[in-house]
Amino acid sequence: MTNPASRPKAYSYIRMSSAIQIKGDSFRRQAEASAKYAAEHDLDLIDDYKLADLGVSAFKSDNLTTGALGRFVAECEAGEIEAGSFLLIESLDRLSRDKILDAFSLFARILKTGVKIVTLSDGQVYDGSSDQVGSIYYAISVMIRSNDESKIKSTRGLANWSQKRKLAAEHGVKMSSQCPAWLKLSVDRKSYLIDKERAKIVQRIFEASASGKGANLITKELNRDKVPTFGRGALWAEAFVSKTLRNRAVLGEFQPGQYVSGKRQPAGDPIPGYFPPVIEEELFDIVQASLRGRLLAGGRRGEGQSNIFTHVAFCGYCGSKMRHRSKGSRVKGNPPHRYLTCFNRFNGPGCDCKPLPYAAFERSFLTFVRDVDLRGLLEGAKRKSEAKTIADRITVNEEKVRKADERIRDYLIKIEGAPDLAEIFMERIRELKAEKDDLVRSIEESNDALSKIKSDNVTDEELASLISTFQNPCGENRIRLADRIKSIIERIDVYPNGEIRKDDPAIDLVRASGDPDAEKIIAAMNAGSRLKDDPYFIVTFRNGAVQTVVPNPSNPDDIRVSVYAGEKTRRVEGSAYEYESD
Template sequence: MKLALYARVSTEEQLNGYSIEIQVDKLTQYAKLNDYEYEVFTDEGYSAKDLNRPYIKILLDRLKNNEFDGIAIHKLDRLTRSVRDLQNIVDYMDQNNLKLISLNESFDNTTANGRLTLTMMGAVAQWERETIQERVCLGVKQAALSGKIVGTVPFGYNYDNKTGKVSVNEEEAEVVKIVFNMYAQGHGSNSISSYIFDNYPKEFMNFGNTQILRMIKRRSYLGESITRFKDGTKHVIPNAYPQIIDQDLFDKVQEVYRNKKEVATPRQKKNRRIFTGFLVCGLCGNAICGSASGSASKNTTLSYRCSHKYNRTKCRCSMFNEEELEKAFVEKMVSTLKSVKEGAFDINVSFAKANNKEKLIKELNQLKNKRKKCYIAFENDLISLEEFKERSNEFKQKEEELENEINTLQDVAVPKIFNFECDDFPATWNNLERCDKIALLHDYVKKIEVSKLSYLTTGRRESLVIHDITFV
C-alpha cells in the first residue's frame, strides 16, 4: 500500500510555531510503523479555504492516475476547510476504494457513519475559518469607525508603528505635487511617468501610468481617510492625513481627467484590432498595444506600438500597421506549419515550459519561506516597519507571478493549429471576416513576439519580424 502524506501550514500558523516538520515527522512515523510506501507533499504558507495550492493539486492529479492507495494527514483541516471540497475528495475516494487517514481523528470514509463524521468535521473547520474572517472584518470596521487608519498609508506618507501617527514623506510628497501640477497643466500620464523616471531616484522607476491615474483620484492627499467595507458602505475620516494637495488643485485635476475621458475617441467594433492582447515586444518584453494613426475618421489606420515606446524605458521598437502584421503572421504560420510537416519543428522543445511545474513550485515555496522569515524578523524588531512592508510586498508580488505561471502550465500536447495544411492557411486566413480572425487567434494562439526597428536605428529599411508564436 502506498500513501500520499500531506502537510500544510498557513502563514499565520507559521508565525505561531505550528511546524510543518512536526506534521511530516508524525506522518512518516505512521507510514513506517505500518510498512506503507509513501511520498510526502507539503504546502507552506497556504490557507485551506480552497484547493488552490500547488502540491495538493499535484497530489490529487497523481491520485487520479492511480499512483496512490490513499491520503494520510495529521488533521482534517490540514487538507481543507471547505465542506464542498472535502465532499468532492471523499466522494472520489469512495468511488475508487481509496483510504483517507487522519492521525488526530478517527473515522472510516468507507462507511455511512464515517462519511457523516467527516462532513461534520469539515463543516466545523469551515465554520471556524468563516468565524475568524468575520471577526477580522469586524475588527477592521471598529478600528476605522474609532478614527484609526486601516491598511497601508498611501505614497507620500510615513506611518509610525509605535505612535500610530502619520507624517509626510517629503521626498515622496514632492513627486505627488509634481504629478498633480503636471496633470492639471494637461500633461498625460506617459509624459509624467517619463519625467519622474528622468529626474527622480531609481525607487520610482516603476511609477507608471496606472500608479499616476490612481494617485490623482486619491482623496488621501486632501487629508481624508476612506475605508470601504464588504457590505458596500464606507467610512470617511477627515483630517486623518497631513494635507499635501489643496482642494482647488485637486478639483482642477478631476476636471481635466473628466474632460479627457469625454473627448476620447470611442471604440468602434468594426475597427477592432485583430491582434490586441496577443502581442509582446521582442525587444523589451512588454505588451504591444493598439495605436490609431491619422485622424479619428473612417480612414484611420489601425496600428500597434510597444507600450514602453513613450514610457520610462523608451523602447526602440517602431510603430507598425495591422496590414504588415497580418502579412508577417501568415508568412510565419506557413513556415511553422511547413516545419511541422517536414518534422523539423521540435514540439517538445517549444513546449518544454509545460514540464517546469515542479521547479516553479519549489521556487514558490522558497519565496514563502523567505516571507515567513521576514515576518519573524519584524516580530522580533530586527527590521523596521518600512523594510518589512517593502520586503513583504516584493515577496508577495513574486509569489503571485509564480502562482499565475504555475496555474497556466499545461501538459505537453500538440497544438490544435498544427492540423492546418501549410498551403491552405493563407487562403483560409484571407477569407475570414475580422471577427472570425479574432476568434481563430483566441482558439489557437496564446502569444506573438514581434518587433520592428526604425531606419534611424539601423540605417536601413527594416521589415516587421515575428520572432515566435506561442500556441494554445
C-alpha cells in the first residue's frame, strides 16, 4: 500500500433527508461504501472530517446553504481542501436535487477546485476534464431526473397532507399518530386518548405558572419531586416546560403546518377540538397574560425575591434603573443594610441621587399603594378571594380582547391579498368588533366590582399582619407579590433627595379630571415647602392612574401626604396637609 502521506485524500459525504432514513440502514450503507471504495483505490479516507447532513433536504439546496456540504465547498474554494482530493457520494442526488441550473452549478463549483467527485453506486469518477463530455451529459440527465422525482414527491406529499388537513378540519379525522405527550392515538385511529397521569402533571405546571412561578422554578420543583418526565430523559428541561405553557394543544387546538425552507410554518387556520383538552381556557389565558408580564419584566428569579421592585423602580432625577444593593452591618450578627441605588450614581458621578433604605421604602409602598391589594392577593393564593376571582375574569377578558384585535388585523391583511372576498372578511370583522365591545363592557363592570371590594376598610392591625406575611424573601407569596406589582404598575419614580418637582404627573391628571375640588387638591400637593427634603415616590399605573406618596421619613407606616389621581377616582390623605371636600 502507498505511504499515507502520498495518497490522495478522500472525503465521504452522507446525506439523509428523512427521519425514516436516519433510523434505518442508510447511514451505515453509505459509510461502508465509502470505506470500501477508498480501500480499493488506495485513498486516504479522512474519518475525522465530519461531512454529513442528516435530516437535511437537497431539493432546495438546504444542504448547501445551511448544511455541512456548504462548509466543504467553501473550504475547497479557499484551498483548504487539497486539489486532487476525492468527494465520495452514494449518487448525485445526495449532492443536490435542486433545479438543473443550480444542481449543475454546484457540481461544477466543486470540480473547478480540482476536487474529484465519485458516485459510489456506479463507480463513476468526475474530474471535469475535456474527455468527459459524455459523462457530463449523463450527470445532467441524473440531475434532471432527481429534481423531477423530488417535485413529484413534494406535490404528492403536499396534496396528501392538504387532504388530511381538510378532513381533520371538516370531519375531525386524525391526521397522524403524532400528538402531544399527554395523549395517545386510539387503536382504531379515530380519536386521541388522555394519559391521566401526564394530564395531571400538565395541570400542575399551569397552576404553578398561574400562581406566579416561572418556568425555571417549576422545572426545579418537578425534578426535586422526581416527577416522571414525558420522554427518555431523567430530568425535566426548562425549555419543555416553557413550550408546554404556550402550547394551545392543551386546549384541544391543532395547528397544521408545512415545512418551508426547512422551517415549519402554519398551514391554514388552527383546528379547535382536534385534541381532547386537558386545561381550561380561563386558566390558559391567565397563564399567557402572566407570561407576557414576565417577558416585559425580563430576568430570571431564583427561589427567593429580595427586591419586589425589579424592573419597575427608576431614579426620578436621571431616569436610570434603581438597583438593589446590600451592605454588611458593622455589628456582627446583624443583617446587612439594604438599599435601592441609582445605577448612574453607583457606576460613577452621573447622578446625585442618595441611596434609599429598602425596607422603609417597601413598607411605605405596601402600606399606602392600595391597588396592590395585599389582602386579595393573599386570599387569592388560597383560592378564597372574591377579588382574585374578579381579577382573573378581567385578565381572561383582556386576553380575549387582545386576541380579537389580532384576528381583526389578520382579516384586514387578508382583505389586501384577496379583495374579492372583502365583504366576507368585513362581516367577520364586524362580528369580532361586537364581541370585543361586549368584552370591554364586561371588563369595566368587573373593574367597578373590584374597586368596591378594594374600598373595604382594612384596619391598621390587619394591614401590618398582611405586610409581615409578605416579608419572607423566600416565600411563594412574595414571588406572587412581585408579579402583581409588575402586572399593574408601569414604573415607580423615586426621589430619595426630596425636592418635589413641579411637573408631577398627578397634578396634570387632577387638573384634567374636572373635579370641582381639583385646585384644592393641587394646592395641598404644592403647599408643603417644609417637606422639600423628604424622600417621596410617584407610581404610574398601567391603567394611566398616578399616585404620589410622601412617607414620614421617621416612620414608614405614616405619610406626610398621598395623592391618587385616576380616571374616575381622586384621593388625598396624610398628616401634613388638611383637605376637606366641600
